[in-house]
Amino acid sequence: xxxxxxxxxxxxxxxxxxxxxxxxxxxxxxxxxxxxxxxxxxxxxxxxxxxxxxxxxxxxxxxxxxxxxxxxxxxxxxxxxxxxxxxxxxxxxxxxxxxxxxxxxxxxxxxxxxxxxxxxxxxxxxxxxxxxxxxxxxxxxxxxxxxxxxxxxxxxxxxxxxxxxxxxxxxxxxxxxxxxxxxxxxxxxxxxxxxxxxxxxxxxxxxxxxxxxxxxxxxxxxxxxxxxxxxxxxxxxxxxxxxxxxxxxxx
Amino acid sequence: xxxxxxxxxxxxxxxxxxxxxxxxxxxxxxxxxxxxxxxxxxxxxxxxxxxxxxxxxxxxxxxxxxxxxxxxxxxxxxxxxxxxxxxxxxxxxxxxxxxxxxxxxxxxxxxxxxxxxxxxxxxxxxxxxxxxxxxxxxxxxxxxxxxxxxxxxxxxxxxxxxxxxxxxxxxxxxxxxxxxxxxxxxxxxxxxxxxxxxxxxxxxxxxxxxxxxxxxxxxxxxxxxxxxxxxxxxxxxxxxxxxxxxxxxxxxxxxxxxxxx
Ligand SMILES: Nc1ncnc2c1ncn2[C@@H]1O[C@H](COP(=O)(O)OP(=O)(O)OP(=O)(O)O)[C@@H](O)[C@H]1O
Ligand SMILES: [Mg+2]
Numbered sequence: 001x002x003x004x005x006x007x008x009x010x011x012x013x014x015x016x017x018x019x020x021x022x023x024x025x026x027x028x029x030x031x032x033x034x035x036x037x038x039x040x041x042x043x044x045x046x047x048x049x050x051x052x053x054x055x056x057x058x059x060x061x062x063x064x065x066x067x068x069x070x071x072x073x074x075x076x077x078x079x080x081x082x083x084x085x086x087x088x089x090x091x092x093x094x095x096x097x098x099x100x101x102x103x104x105x106x107x108x109x110x111x112x113x114x115x116x117x118x119x120x121x122x123x124x125x126x127x128x129x130x131x132x133x134x135x136x137x138x139x140x141x142x143x144x145x146x147x148x149x150x151x152x153x154x155x156x157x158x159x160x161x162x163x164x165x166x167x168x169x170x171x172x173x174x175x176x177x178x179x180x181x182x183x184x185x186x187x188x189x190x191x192x193x194x195x196x197x198x199x200x201x202x203x204x205x206x207x208x209x210x211x212x213x214x215x216x217x218x219x220x221x222x223x224x225x226x227x228x229x230x231x232x233x234x235x236x237x238x239x240x241x242x243x244x245x246x247x248x249x250x251x
Numbered sequence: 252x253x254x255x256x257x258x259x260x261x262x263x264x265x266x267x268x269x270x271x272x273x274x275x276x277x278x279x280x281x282x283x284x285x286x287x288x289x290x291x292x293x294x295x296x297x298x299x300x301x302x303x304x305x306x307x308x309x310x311x312x313x314x315x316x317x318x319x320x321x322x323x324x325x326x327x328x329x330x331x332x333x334x335x336x337x338x339x340x341x342x343x344x345x346x347x348x349x350x351x352x353x354x355x356x357x358x359x360x361x362x363x364x365x366x367x368x369x370x371x372x373x374x375x376x377x378x379x380x381x382x383x384x385x386x387x388x389x390x391x392x393x394x395x396x397x398x399x400x401x402x403x404x405x406x407x408x409x410x411x412x413x414x415x416x417x418x419x420x421x422x423x424x425x426x427x428x429x430x431x432x433x434x435x436x437x438x439x440x441x442x443x444x445x446x447x448x449x450x451x452x453x454x455x456x457x458x459x460x461x462x463x464x465x466x467x468x469x470x471x472x473x474x475x476x477x478x479x480x481x482x483x484x485x486x487x488x489x490x491x492x493x494x495x496x497x498x499x500x501x502x503x504x505x506x507x508x509x510x511x512x
Contacts, residue, residue, distance in 0.1 A: 061411050088417025098412035102430045111426060112416035157412075164416060 006089075007073025012037045012168050012199045013058055018067035020053055027053050029223040031067070035168070035216075040200040042210035042231065045220035046246055051203040054220070055172050058201065059090045072167065088116045091161030091169040095176050097153040099145040105132070105156050106141040109163045117164065124163075131159040135189050151182030155189055168199035175206060207251060211235055219243045287479075294481040298473055305462060306469035307489055313379075313451040313465055317386040318444055324387065325394035332399050343395065350392035356453045359385030363457040378457040386450060393443055401436035402428060434508065441501040445494050466490060 013035040020028035027050050035041045043051050056062040057069060060076055060083060069076050076086055100108050109128035113119045119127070132138050135155035145153055154174055161169060171190070175183040187209050194200060194213045204210060210217055210231050217231035219238075227234060227243045235251075238244045252260070331343035350358065362385035363378045374380030405428050413423040452467030459468050466486040473482035 059415055061414065084414075084417045084419050087415055090415070092412075092415035094408055094412065096406075096408050098406075098408035100409065100412070100427055102434070112413070112418055115422055115426075116417040160416070 006167070010070065010073030011035065012039070012072060013201060014068075014070040015054070015058070016068040016070075018054070018057060018069065019065045020050070020057065020062065021065045027223050028057075028064075031220075031223075031225055033218065033225060035199060035201050037167075037199050038197050039215045040194045040198075040202065040213055041216045041218060042214040043201065043203045043218045043220060044205070044207070044210060044246075045226075049220040050223045051220055052172050055170050055201060055203050058170060059087050059092060061092075084116065088112070088164055089167045091158075091164060091166035093154070093157050093161055093169065093171045093174045095173040097145070097150070097157045097177070099153055099157055099160070101145050103144075104141070105137070105143050105145070105148075108145070108156060109160045112160075113163055127165070128159070128163050131162045132156075134162070134192070135159045136185070149182060150178045151185045154178065154186050158186075158189055158193075162193075168201070169193065171200065171202040171204070173203055173205065175204070205250065207235060207247075219246065221246065289480050289484045291477070291479045291481045294473070294477045294479045295485065297477065298469075298482060298485055302466075302469060302485060302489060306464055306466045306486065307493065309463060310448065310451055310465040310490075311493065313383060313386075313454060314444070314448045317383055317390060317447055317451070320387045321390035321394055321447075324391035325398050328391060328395035329398035329402060332395065333402060347392045347395055350389050351396075353389070355386065355389045355450050356456060358389050359453050360456050361385065362388070376463070379454055379459055379463050382454045382457040386447065386454070390443065390447055390450075394440065397436050397439045397443065398432065400439075401432035404435050405431045438501060438505055441498065445498060448494055449490070 011034050013033070015031055015033040018028050018031040018033070019026065031050075031054055033054065043054065045051050053062055057064050058071065058076075060069075064077060071086055071090065074081060074086060076083065099105075100111070103111065106125065106128055109131065110121070110124040113124040113127060114121065117124075129138065129141065132141055135158055137152060137155055137159070140148065140152065140156070145156070148156065154177075158169075158174075174190070175186050178186065183206070187206060190200070190202070190209070191213055202209070202214070214231040216228060217234045218228040219226050219234065219240075219242075221242050227238065227240045234243065235247065238247055328343045328346060331339040332347075334340055334343075359382045363381045366381040366384050367373050367378075374384065376383065409427055409431065410423055413427045414420075418427070451465050454465065455468040455471070459465075464472060466489055470482045470486035474480060
């Protein structure tokens with residue numbers, strides 16, 4: 001197994017001509033996409049357009065059918081590549097939080113640090129506490145996920161990903177499963193992350209977030225990227241009919 | 252009459268019938284025969300303390316040994332059944348279907364002969380040990396299906412979350428998937444454990460030495476020796492002493508777990 005170091009000057013995420021089939025159903029039809037280091041790219045589009053599939057291909061939770069995916073210059077589809085090591089540098093936040101229900105919050109944040117980063121217990125706990133404080137949940141380290149609200153669980157999930165000290169973060173509709181009054185806390189945490197310079201790819205229905213925080217906005221429909229550009233431009237002056245139709249429904 | 256009153260009358264009638272039936276049975280029962288046959292003091296005293304030091308002890312020992320090994324085999328089978336490799340899935344399915352389709356008694360009997368013959372090896376415990384191999388392979392088949400269902404019941408997102416943190420497949424299984432799967436299967440696994448306790452009584456078919464008897468064989472032997480049925484009542488009580496606390500414990504665990512969810 002080759003431990004490939006991130007290439008200097010390479011884009012954080014670079015996707016070239018990505019195709020993905022489920023059986024005979026083509027879900028991604030040749031997608032070219034990139035995120036530069038320090039950038040926040042938001043992906044919007046109707047349900048079933050392939051947003052999650054694209055995002056999940058980036059850390060190979062989905063197997064691409066063809067095309068190339070480079071993460072910090074490393075081709076993650078290369079059979080020689082240490083996939084676990086690459087994944088550990090890519091934080092991921094799911095719509096359904098996916099915290100480990102049988103572990104306390106602190107354990108959720110430490111288990112991969114210990115195992116994958118080989119950190120000592122003391123160091124793992126210190127980093128975990130720092131990140132819990134960052135998401136405003138320093139007092140919840142001994143709680144179990146079932147005893148937290150959805151918004152708290154999602155913030156713990158973000159802290160868990162951050163504890164690996166990743167180079168970038170992927171978010172798949174992080175606020176879609178939340179009650180409306182809990183969305184704000186999670187978005188605030190993500191905003192802070194963006195301000196601190198984190199590289200982020202965010203699939204979202206939160207147009208306000210995309211407009212204010214995003215450096216780039218990508219609109220997908222039917223497995224292709226229909227339109228992309230500066231969020232303010234795309235949201236106020238969409239050029240394509242499909243983008244206009246979609247935005248008129250959600251705005 | 253409103254609904255409540257009607258229900259009271261119906262319940263009252265049911266209780267009356269039930270009480271009458273019990274009283275009727277008590278009246279026609281020959282209590283003297285019952286006392287001399289089931290509650291014979293000298294017979295009860297003669298069984299003590301072997302009923303605990305030998306019979307209960309062996310029942311529990313055979314159960315624990317069978318359960319531990321069956322669980323280990325079942326775990327391997329469950330993962331084979333979930334394997335992406337068709338050969339593994341096929342082998343596991345064949346094993347499970349084969350041993351689920353046979354009476355445990357037949358498998359025990361067969362193993363008692365087959366193990367010493369095939370491997371030129373007498374397991375600890377002799378024929379009883381070989382018979383236990385039969386219990387193990389049979390229960391492994393049942394428990395494999397239970398474990399497979401439990402592993403599949405863990406949401407897919409759990410494995411994905413672990414993988415996205417860079418955890419490898421084996422460690423994900425051990426620290427994330429299995430602990431949750433085992434919690435899910437504790438109730439069905441307890442049913443299998445209780446069934447196993449009772450099925451240790453099948454080991455008698457291989458023939459047991461005096462120090463190898465478990466509760467059932469102990470009861471039968473003593474019934475013959477004393478020409479009295481008291482040993483049967485005694486072993487029934489001791490079976491319950493072993494099984495009831497276990498089923499109660501699991502019911503409690505289940506309630507506690509539901510609260511935690
Ligand atoms: N595991 C799968 N097997 C078969 N088809 C799938 C699978 N996962 C997704 N699809 C299909 O792929 C298409 C794209 O799905 P995807 O989840 O990427 O859409 P999305 O843009 O994220 O939608 P949403 O906003 O609803 O999350 C859909 O038509 C979906 O039905
Ligand atoms: Mg999606």
